[in-house]
Amino acid sequence: MASQNLITVVIPHYNGKDILNDCLSSLYKNTFPFFETLLIDNGSTDGSQKFIDQQYPQVKCIQNKINLGYAGACNQGIQLAKTPFILLLNNDTVMPANFLEQMYQSITSNRLNAAVQPKILSIQDKRHFDYSGGAGGEMDQFGYPFARGRIFDLVEKDDGQYDDLTNDVFWTSGCALLMRKSVAEEIGTLDEDFFAHQEEIDWNWRARLAGYNNKVTTVTHILHYSGYTLRSDNQYKMYLNHRNNIIMMIKNYSLLRLIYLLPIRILMEFTTVVVDALFWEGKRARAVLKALWYIVAHSYQILKKHKQVQQLRRKPDKQIMKNMYKRSIVFQHFVKKRSPFECVGQFRNSV
Numbered sequence: 549m550a551s552q553n554l555i556t557v558v559i560p561h562y563n564g565k566d567i568l569n570d571c572l573s574s575l576y577k578n579t580f581p582f583f584e585t586l587l588i589d590n591g592s593t594d595g596s597q598k599f600i601d602q603q604y605p606q607v608k609c610i611q612n613k614i615n616l617g618y619a620g621a622c623n624q625g626i627q628l629a630k631t632p633f634i635l636l637l638n639n640d641t642v643m644p645a646n647f648l649e650q651m652y653q654s655i656t657s658n659r660l661n662a663a664v665q666p667k668i669l670s671i672q673d674k675r676h677f678d679y680s681g682g683a684g685g686e687m688d689q690f691g692y693p694f695a696r697g698r699i700f701d702l703v704e705k706d707d708g709q710y711d712d713l714t715n716d717v718f719w720t721s722g723c724a725l726l727m728r729k730s731v732a733e734e735i736g737t738l739d740e741d742f743f744a745h746q747e748e749i750d751w752n753w754r755a756r757l758a759g760y761n762n763k764v765t766t767v768t769h770i771l772h773y774s775g776y777t778l779r780s781d782n783q784y785k786m787y788l789n790h791r792n793n794i795i796m797m798i799k800n801y802s803l804l805r806l807i808y809l810l811p812i813r814i815l816m817e818f819t820t821v822v823v824d825a826l827f828w829e830g831k832r833a834r835a836v837l838k839a840l841w842y843i844v845a846h847s848y849q850i851l852k853k854h855k856q857v858q859q860l861r862r863k864p865d866k867q868i869m870k871n872m873y874k875r876s877i878v879f880q881h882f883v884k885k886r887s888p889f890e891c892v893g894q895f896r897n898s899v
Contacts, residue, residue: 552582553582553583553584553631554582554583554631554632554633554652555580555582555583555584555631555633555634555635555648555652555726556583556584556585556586556625556628556629556630556631556633556634556635557575557583557584557585557586557635557637558586558588558621558622558624558625558626558629558634558635558636558637559571559585559586559587559588559625559637559638559639560588560590560618560621560622560625560636560638560639561587561588561589561590561592561596561621561639562589562590562591562592562615563592563593563594563596564594564596564639564640565594565595565596565599567639567640567773568587568596568599568600568639569599569603570642571637571638571639571640571641571642572585572603572604572607574641574642574643574644575637575643576604576606577645578643578645578646578647578648578649579645579646579648579649580647580648580649580652583631583635583648584608584631585604585606585607585608586607586608586610586625586628586629587600587607587608587609587610588610588612588616588621588622588624588625589609589610589611589612590612590614590615590616590617590620590621591611591612591613591614591615597609597611610624610625610628612624616740617740617742617743617744618722618738618743618744618745618747619738619739619740619741619742619743619744619747620740620743622636622722622737622738622747623737623738623740626727626729626732626737626738627737629729631729632728632729632730633652633655633726633727633728633729634726634727634729634732635648635651635724635725635726635727636722636724636725636726636727636748637723637724638680638722638723638724638772640671640772640773641671641723641724641770641771641772641773642671642770642771643666643724643768643769643770643771644768644769646768647666647768647769647770650666650765650767650768651664651666651724651726651765651768652726653765654715654726654763654765654767655726655728655763658761660759660760660761661728661760661761661762661763662727662728662731662752662755662758662760662761662762663720663725663726663727663728663731663751663752663755663760663762663763664720664725664726664762664763664764664765665681665684665685665717665720665721665723665724665725665726665763665764665765666724666764666765666766666768666769666770667682667683667706667710667764667765667766667768667769667770668680668681668682668683668721668723668724668769668770668772669706669769669770669771669772670703670771670772670774671771671772671773672773674771675705675706676703676704676705676706677695677696677697677698677703677704677705677706678698678703678723678771678772678774679698679701679703679774680721680722680723680772680774681695681698681720681721681723681724681772682695682696682697682698682703682704682710682888683695683696683697683706683710683711683713683764683766684696684710684715684717684720684763684764685717685718685719685720685721685749685752685762686717686718686719686872686873686892686895687718687719687749687753687871687872687873688872688873688874688875688876688877688878689809689869689872689873689874689875689876690797690809690812690813690816690876690877690878691793691794691796691797691809691813692793692876692877692878693718693719693746693749693793694873694877694888694891695721695888696710696713696717696764696888696889696892697710697888697889698888699877699881699887699888699891700881702881702887702888704887704888704889709889709893710766710889710892711766713892713893713896714896715763715764715765715766716761716762716763716871717762717763717764718752718753718756718762718871718872719748719749719752719753719762720748720752720762720763720764721748722747722748723770723772724770724772725748727751731755731758731760734758734860735751735754735755735757735758735860736754737751738750738751739751739795739799739853741795741849742788742792742795743788744788745785745788745789745792746788746789746792746793746796747792749796750792750795750796750799750800753796753799753800753868754800754857754860756863756868756871757800757857757858757860757861757862757863757868758860758861758862758863759862759863781831783831783832783834783835784835786831786832786835786836787835787836787838787839790817790835790836790839790840791838791839791842791843794813794814794817794839794840794843795843795850795853797809797810797813798810798843798850798851798853798854799850799853799854799857800857801865802858802861802864802865803854803858805865814840816876816878817836817839817840818836820832820833820836821833821836821837824836873891873892873895874895875891877891
């Protein structure tokens with residue numbers, strides 16, 4: 549790997565040669581030349597590695613015998629990378645030619661920037677934000693993540709409504725996340741017990757605890773095929789999202805803050821169970837109960853992680869929560885029927 553490279557692009561991959569070809573084709577049209585690519589293959593069975601060897605010999609491919617999940621594959625790439633910056637990139641993305649250059653300029657604008665994401669638009673409908681990150685990730689005080697342009701299943705059209713908003717966000721999407729290698733060495737890599745979903749949010753939260761910033765740049769974008777690997781109605785995906793989200797909350801909040809907020813959050817989870825069981829098919833109710841049982845059964849390990857994460861803390865929760873949505877995004881969305889822009893605009897303009 550060339551020493552002049554500044555960015556290592558790490559692409560976790562599991563099957564899907566066609567989407568991977570679209571991704572790599574756009575990547576190598578970038579005007580920013582100082583990058584290298586690591587493809588971490590999680591045991592693909594569709595001939596992906598042979599395809600890479602033939603069509604993209606400049607890509608270094610790491611072949612895993614089993615599926616290590618998004619977190620495990622990304623961590624392999626982070627550990628192998630020798631460059632000061634690492635781009636975690638989904639294989640179902642397509643980017644413009646200025647993408648890497650604009651991302652690099654954004655993260656290097658301040659030495660305390662730990663991570664940056666672009667505006668993420670839907671590849672199916674380029675006029676709308678993508679589910680997986682929109683124009684930057686936000687978080688309410690009860691641990692529910694949402695994005696500028698997306699709350700739960702409601703996704704907004706991109707009319708530039710977030711372009712002039714502060715570029716400071718609570719979390720950046722793992723769909724296209726440029727991070728500092730030095731920060732990963734300081735706070736640790738992604739939590740592999742998450743397997744997939746929200747591990748990047750957990751990492752961003754840790755970065756904030758350690759005194760770093762997370763940013764979005766809206767001067768460039770990426771197109772994402774959201775849900776290609778797991779559809780939003782997949783019960784396993786629901787389970788991972790609920791489980792990982794609560795674990796993340798336990799890990800990153802201080803103990804005193806957890807005593808106040810965690811019981812409210814658990815009550816909200818049981819409310820989800822009841823509502824889903826009564827009015828829908830009960831798929832999410834089963835996923836939530838399974839997630840809660842996992843947390844109870846692994847409480848010792850989770851509390852051990854909490855202790856480890858708190859040792860990184862340089863900022864108190866009071867400061868961290870200035871960048872959190874003070875209300876319940878669940879209540880604002882489902883009861884008050886407020887849009888993402890109404891919630892984020894009011895919140896960020898008051899910070």
